[in-house]
Every structure is written in structure tokens, then in C-alpha cells.
Amino acid sequence: MAHPLASLVVRHTHRLPVPSGPEGRGEVAARQFDAALMSAGFKLSAALLERLSGLSDETVVATATPVLDCVRAMVGDHVEHNAYFRDFPANVPDTLDFWARCVREALSDDASRPGTLARLRAGVVDLLSLPSYGRPQHTYAELLAAHDELIAAAGDRVTVLHPGGPAEDEVAALYLALAGSTTPLGDEGLRDLYALAEHCADGPQPETAPVRENRAVVNAARLTAGHEPVLDTVTDVLRLACALSGGDVTLTEPTRFRALSRPVRRALLAGLDAVVAAAPAKLADVLAHREPFKRLGERLHPHEYPRWPHAADVFAVARGEKEARTLEGRVEELLGADDVTGAARLLTAAPGMLLRSLDRLLRVCRTQEDRDAVVAAAERVLPKVSGRVLLSVREHLHHRARDTGGSRVFVNRGGRARVVADTRAPVPPTDVARLVAALDEETRRRLPDPGHLLIDPDVLDVALPLSGRATTGGFGVLPRGSLTPVRGELLRFFVHWKQRRRRTDYDLSALMLDAGYETDRWLSYTALKQFEGVHSGDVTEAPDGASEFIDLRLGAVRGAFIVPQVHIYSGEGFDEAEESFFGFMLREEAQKGRPFEARTVRMKSELRGPGRVALPLVFLRGDDGRWHAKWLHLYLRGAPAANRVEENQLSVATLVRGIVERDHLTVRYLTGLMADRATATTLWGGTVPDGPVTYIGLERPDGLHPDSLVITPENLRALIPG
Structure with missing residues (x-):
């Protein structure tokens, strides 16, 4: 290779x-x-x-x-996973017995005895001060020698x-697929796209890059290679400048703009000038990002280039020296005058904004005539709206059709979430039904003819990837809200981290909740053993990398929900550490093996979020007693230090309830629409059809016809129509 x-x-x-x-x-x-x-x-x-x-x-x-x-x-098999207790999951002591043993060992050590005695006289002993606590007392080789070989099982992954095809063809195809994606990519996807765009800058380019963040990455690579960027808004130029400075192209986090070469400055200013000259109304877009534009102007020096006066106008608007009236402001004026019909008519110039405003517009209508006008305006612009927006609004309306009085979950781009009570007035069911029917018909129209549709049943409850920010990099990772079956007797979580500059202590925990989302019990470094599970022990620093594990026997779990968590007790955040990831394995009781066995890993997810507590997913027991995983990809703000499972039970339970009880739009929805146009629809049962098929599943079966279209989690975004 x-x-x-x-x-x-x-x-x-x-x-x-x-x-x-x-x-x-x-x-x-x-x-x-x-x-x-x-x-x-x-x-x-x-x-x-x-x-x-x-x-x-x-x-x-x-x-x-x-x-x-x-x-x-x-x-995650590229690192050594050394558990604190060498024999884990066997011979893990009770928590208090283990702590007492650490104290006894400290008292028997001449160096640590005086300090330990002094702390005992004061009535409090800091576990981190004990020489044998938090640092494995054995090598990785000794851990391997203590475990039998993993016994192969039919359920192993x-x-x-x-x-x-040829390497260059495969690389070019992957570049075109990522660059032309109809949904935003996550951080890992954007990094990969940039590497591919650099390599493919002189080759075939996507017909369109509909997602602005993706376009910014492609533009940065092409501009560096000496090609013209594709720009049609002033915000495109701002995103491009962020990409060239190694910053955040989503514009969520501030970017520190680098000193730019003269050719790059000229290209950015020429791009701004051309955009505004063609459509002066686009100056209004500057107001949404005034501060970044001000800082960019300090780097571009537009006063040195009088031949591009429209570019100078951009920075004049950012500084408040030139007025630019926004579409949003005009809409607010009409709504303030109770002219909802006029607001809807004006918003038809921005179809995506109209659809995202539907809920509010329908709630403020005073008459059915006004509501009919709003719905009619939405129906007219549906063909001009991106497929991602169509599906997002469809999911939203599904929840608005349900009774009010529940909760609303808000998740930002970084995965930080909050839950609030839903106090909105209801939207009339007849209007919701009319809009849902129109959205379904428009989505059905855009879907391709699948021919023979072959579906793996396990993929039906996977949430549609409407945003790359609803997932993370890794292996076997699915979008937030996805529900997948869990088949195995032993569930083992793992976390691995490696500190970059300072001592860093991550703690793996598992919270068990009952059917009412009340705490049943937990496993953590403060509760090493419970009837249904065991913790591998607390590791408190990771200069060479560290791992912690939790084993659970699913048949013995009493609660209805299992919520694995990773807490930052001290040190570097998830975004600061050199490496940090979470995952889970599934095994049979008789398999034995080491704490980490790569072929039993079902999922490995990068931890790269802004909070101090990570909630990757939740496991829930169905009415039939079978377990499923529901994917969260959430982060809690947490405390600056000393985060523990005992102290965030309420907030975790509230978030879990908000996600579990929310119906996400899934693959089942789209395959239902596709089935209307399929020549045949078959559920995958292990038999490969003779001819080409459109296969949608978690894994590609061996032996499919070479002309088949295959959709798996790796390219699930291809299902989202343009």
C-alpha cells in the first residue's frame, strides 16, 4: 500500500x-x-x-x-492497555479493603510513613498521596502473562x-465523495478532506460542494495549489481565511488569523469584491460575524487595494461605518406589525430560512387564513431546499405533532447539551399533517430508484447523519440517536488517554438507572465491585498512556439503563490530551482473554469535546429484556476538577431521558420511501441475490454483485438527498 x-x-x-x-x-x-x-x-x-x-x-x-x-x-489496538489490577476482571478487591491496603503499604514504606501518619492524625488521607495508589504495580508484559488466550466465539466481530480499484482512483473517488457530501463532516472528516484536497487539487473536482464548511477546506487546498477558490458569499471568504489559518471553519470557535502572503490577501480581497459587486445585499451577511471580519481586515489591509472597493465595504459594515439591512431584520419588522403573511412571502427569497422558521410563523398566526398562506409558501419553496433541511424539518414536525409539555434537547456543535421544558404553544395538527405530507413527497421525489432494495434489519433504527457533528471519529460509531442491538453476555467499556504536558487523570464510570431514570447504583473508582460488574481500578496519570475498564454481566443488571461516562478528575481536557478514546467490547463468559481484545471491540470513539464529562452512549433494556445501545455523543460542562459520577447523577439522567425519549429520523424512514419505487424489497438473511442490488446495512456482505450500490455507516451520508 x-x-x-x-x-x-x-x-x-x-x-x-x-x-x-x-x-x-x-x-x-x-x-x-x-x-x-x-x-x-x-x-x-x-x-x-x-x-x-x-x-x-x-x-x-x-x-x-x-x-x-x-x-x-x-x-484502539495500537496502544498497550494495562489495567491497574493485573488479574482484572478477577481478583478485584472491595473498594474499602483496597484503600486500606494502600494505607498499610504506605505505612510500611520509610519515605511515605511520616506524611501518611500526619494525615491519619488529621482524620483525612488523600488517596493520591499514597505511593501504590493510581499507578499499576506491574508491567504490561506481566499483565499479558496472567491471562489465558481469548477463546474464539461465533459472535466475535x-x-x-x-x-x-487502483490507489489513485480510490483516493480521487473518496475526495469527491467527501467534498460533495450533502451533510457537514466532523473534525476528523474535515482533516481527511484537506489531505485529500491537497493531493487532488489538480484533478477532477466535485460539481458542487453544498456544505459551506466542506467547501472552505477544498478552497484552502486549491488556493494553496494556485487555483481559484469557489466563493459566492462573504462568509465563504471568512471560512476560507479560517481554513488557511488552521482555525475553525464552522465559525463556532474564534480563529487567530495568521499573517497571510500577499497573493493570498489579493485572492481573498478579490473574492470579497466579486461577491459583493454581484449581489450588494450579501453585505448583510457580515453582521452575523462582525468581530471575525474586523480581525480579518487587520490582516488583509484592504486600504492598500483601492481597485477592490466592494471588499472595503465588507470591513466598513463590520466596523459599523456602513449600514447593511438584513433579511432577518425586515422579517422582524413585518412580524412586529402582525403581518405574518408578508413575512412568509419575504422569506421565500431564502427557502432554507423559511422552513426553519415555520414553527414560529405558525404559532404567531392569528387566523387559519394566515396559516394556510404560510404552509402554501413553504410548499412552493420545497424544491429549492437542501435535502438535509427537508429531513431536519420533517423530524422537528414529527415531535411537534406529539403532545406538548415534554422537554426539548439542545445540542451545540461541540456536543454540549441542555434540556429545557417545552413551553411552546401547539401547532395545529392539520397544518403539521399537510407539511409532513409535502415534505415526504419532495423527499421521495429526490431519492434514486433503488432497483432491488436489500436491507439489513439492524440498520433500520440508525439515525440519519444530518450533521457530522452528531457523531465522532472512530470505528463502529453511529450518529446521535441511533439504536442498535447488543448481543453478548459480557459488556466491557474501556477508556484510554495519554497526557501531553501535565498530569492527567480520567475516570471511567458506569451509572445504572431504573425505568424512572432514578439512580440504582454505579461502578467507579469509589465503587469497584457490584453484583453485576467490576471496575479495573483507578489510574491517576498517563505519561505513557493509561487505560481503565468496566465489566458488566448484562443478565445480572437490575436497572433499565446503563450510562458509561468518562470524567476528567484533573489535568488536560479531551481536546488537549495527546490521545483519548472510549469504546466497548462484547464477549461470552467462557472466552477469557486479556482486558483488551481487538476482535471483540464493537465501537471505539474519539473523545474530543469541550466539556469535562463525556457521555458516549447509553445502553437500555427493551420490553423483551434485550439490550440496545443508543448513541449520545454528549458532553457535560462539569467542574474544573474532581468530577465524579456521584455528583452529576441528576444532570446525566435528565440528558439521557431527553435523548432516549426523542424519536430521531432514521434509515427506516428513508427506506420506507425508497421501497415505494423499488422493484423488490428484501430483508437481509444471509443469502446474496444474483443480480445488482441497493444494499443498506451495518456491514457489506461478501459476494454482492459488483454493480451493486452499497450503503454502510462509512458512507451513510450518501442516503441524504441533495
């Missing part, structure tokens, strides 16, 4: 670009490659194994090494790698 970006193809598509090299007899090397992959829960498809077997040994080995590094990092 000599191509420098081929690992991105493997990670995003689970396809291995066909390596170029001499033919040979690489059967032995290919089988060894396959066996090594299986230790991490991956496997070569039959077709890929056959292709590699026809190449030389040297080519197969050169391909295998970076692929193995890639897939091991995907599931096997992720199949399929053959791709």
Missing part, C-alpha cells in the same frame, strides 16, 4: 486499493496477512485474498504492514476488507 493516502481509503470505505506490483506466488504471505488481520477483528474478502495471492511476496508484505497499522488504530 505505497500510496500515502491509501489508509484513508481503508478507514473510510473498508476497501483496500489494489496494489501495483509484479505478479508472483504470494499465497503464503496473503494468508499470513489475513491471519494477522483476524487478530484485530478484520479479514480479507475472498476476492481480495485471491487478488493478493497473485502478487509477489514482497508486494503483499509491503501492502500488509501499513494496513495492519491502520486497522489496529481504528479499534469480523470486519471484511474488500478489493478496491
